[in-house]
Amino acid sequence: MTRVEIDIRRKSYPARGRAGEHVAIRDLRLALGEGAFTCLIGPSGCGKTTLLNILAGLERDFDGAVTFHHRHAGEAVTGYVFQNPRLLPWRTVRENIELALPEGISAAMVDALLGELGLSQAQQVYPERLSLGMSRRVAIARAFAVEPDLLLMDEPFVSLDPPAAKNARQLLLGLWAERPHTVLFVTHDLDEALFLGDRLVFLGPPPASIIADVAVGTVRAERGKAGVLEQLRTRIVTEHPRLAHLFGA
Amino acid sequence: MPSSHEAVPDVLKAAFRRAWMPVLSLFLLLALWQITAWLAHSPLLPSPLSVFEVLIREIRSGVLPRHLGVTLGRLAISFAIAMVLGVVLGVWLGRHPQWDRLFDPWLTTLLNIPALVTIILCYVWFGLVEPAAITAVVINKLPNVAVTLREGTRVLDRDLLEMAQCYRFGRWKTLRHVVWPQLAPFALAAARTGLALIWKIILVVELLGRSDGMGFQLQLFFQMFDVAGILAYTVAFIAVIQSIEALLLQPLERHARRWRR
Numbered sequence A: 001m002t003r004v005e006i007d008i009r010r011k012s013y014p015a016r017g018r019a020g021e022h023v024a025i026r027d028l029r030l031a032l033g034e035g036a037f038t039c040l041i042g043p044s045g046c047g048k049t050t051l052l053n054i055l056a057g058l059e060r061d062f063d064g065a066v067t068f069h070h071r072h073a074g075e076a077v078t079g080y081v082f083q084n085p086r087l088l089p090w091r092t093v094r095e096n097i098e099l100a101l102p103e104g105i106s107a108a109m110v111d112a113l114l115g116e117l118g119l120s121q122a123q124q125v126y127p128e129r130l131s132l133g134m135s136r137r138v139a140i141a142r143a144f145a146v147e148p149d150l151l152l153m154d155e156p157f158v159s160l161d162p163p164a165a166k167n168a169r170q171l172l173l174g175l176w177a178e179r180p181h182t183v184l185f186v187t188h189d190l191d192e193a194l195f196l197g198d199r200l201v202f203l204g205p206p207p208a209s210i211i212a213d214v215a216v217g218t219v220r221a222e223r224g225k226a227g228v229l230e231q232l233r234t235r236i237v238t239e240h241p242r243l244a245h246l247f248g249a
Numbered sequence B: 001m002p003s004s005h006e007a008v009p010d011v012l013k014a015a016f017r018r019a020w021m022p023v024l025s026l027f028l029l030l031a032l033w034q035i036t037a038w039l040a041h042s043p044l045l046p047s048p049l050s051v052f053e054v055l056i057r058e059i060r061s062g063v064l065p066r067h068l069g070v071t072l073g074r075l076a077i078s079f080a081i082a083m084v085l086g087v088v089l090g091v092w093l094g095r096h097p098q099w100d101r102l103f104d105p106w107l108t109t110l111l112n113i114p115a116l117v118t119i120i121l122c123y124v125w126f127g128l129v130e131p132a133a134i135t136a137v138v139i140n141k142l143p144n145v146a147v148t149l150r151e152g153t154r155v156l157d158r159d160l161l162e163m164a165q166c167y168r169f170g171r172w173k174t175l176r177h178v179v180w181p182q183l184a185p186f187a188l189a190a191a192r193t194g195l196a197l198i199w200k201i202i203l204v205v206e207l208l209g210r211s212d213g214m215g216f217q218l219q220l221f222f223q224m225f226d227v228a229g230i231l232a233y234t235v236a237f238i239a240v241i242q243s244i245e246a247l248l249l250q251p252l253e254r255h256a257r258r259w260r261r
Helices: A048-055 A093-100 A107-116 A132-145 A162-178 A190-196 A228-239 A241-247 B002-040 B048-061 B063-095 B097-112 B115-126 B130-154 B158-166 B170-209 B214-223 B227-256
Strands: A003-013 A022-032 A037-041 A063-069 A078-081 A150-154 A182-187 A199-203 A210-215
Touching (some): A003 A182, A022 A048, A037 A190, A048 A150, A078 B158, A132 A162, A182 A190, A190 A228, A228 A241, B002 B048, B048 B227, B063 B130, B063 B170, B063 B227, B097 B130, B115 B130, B115 B170
Parallel strands (some): A037 A182, A037 A199, A078 A150
Antiparallel strands (some): A199 A210
């Protein structure tokens, strides 16, 4: 497992046409604990996806540093569940997962993941024939299959209907309990964050910087029970009055 | 097994439903030709039957197969060269807009040079030799392939490329599993229009500067006003090109589209 230290002084996009230079992130310092499930919450366009892209190594042009403290030699491996599933439509479900695998990861592991996510029957199917919920689960299987040091998830359950989203969240927690990874989960859904996270990090309007950092504390198994989420909300608003508008209080 | 017992006639029925219209259409064309030939009653418009007789005679004597083979050989070589160079050039231009801006006018110019001019110039500059003939065909086809593949490269899905980068696909895997499947429909489109274009140009190339091949034979028939010979060779050529289309390019296209819903 991996601890990640993020220290981004500035990330901007150059001026384009009439739009001036856009500063996406400024002075964002954040350490992700080993095996912690951190949720990142913020208004849309606040630079959350930019942050994930930096962590995934897709965005290298920024001022600052990201340090991975992992226990193996070589570069850190990230699993990334994008907002859209980003599956190759011309490869089957199984091929999509296997293509992402580094050398030396066994087929049995893929079988197990597919089984746990209810995808065993769909292995040989092309992604266009899958429902959105299933495509999302394939993307999650792919991210877990690479045994990542850091698992990035960018609103992976957005636009699923509530029962499907609930089901997907439970599957995710089940997988994560068995294969703990350091997770950074971006969402704008507070209930989702309260249900999943160990820690909630709130970002302000762009350029992104942290406005609040909340440890959830309550045991995960308790959170499904009636009233527990409401208590959590109330506690957070009392401790962090400036988040009140987010919680509708 | 009642299901398989009924399945066969169903397949046949479906094949019949697909085929009867084209068959009828061809039959009508032949009938029209036959009637016109009767009315004209001239050696300059032979009937379908006499053309067929010439066709059989030319096949039996081995003359038609030899010249057809030579032409198909030239077709294969120039087609392959034009496709490979065109794909490489198109992808490169699609990925490097600054070079594309420099070379785009060249492509436009090439696209607009009449095929005949390229052929004449190639023969004048390089002599009446085989490489000149191949070069002339390639130059005619290349810009077309490059332009099609450039479009394909421009619309490559960035999201998928990012995914491949994040999951460390590496160069070869990315090319094979992410880039090529997106370019394949463009390459196939270029191949199909390319085949149609090249086989017409190649006859002119042969007519002007080669001493074998279909174009050369057609010139001989022309000098002797042997219309039956011209038509017999035309029929043979159309049959071969259509077979390539139906047996090679169409199955390839179906394969490339198999994942679509």
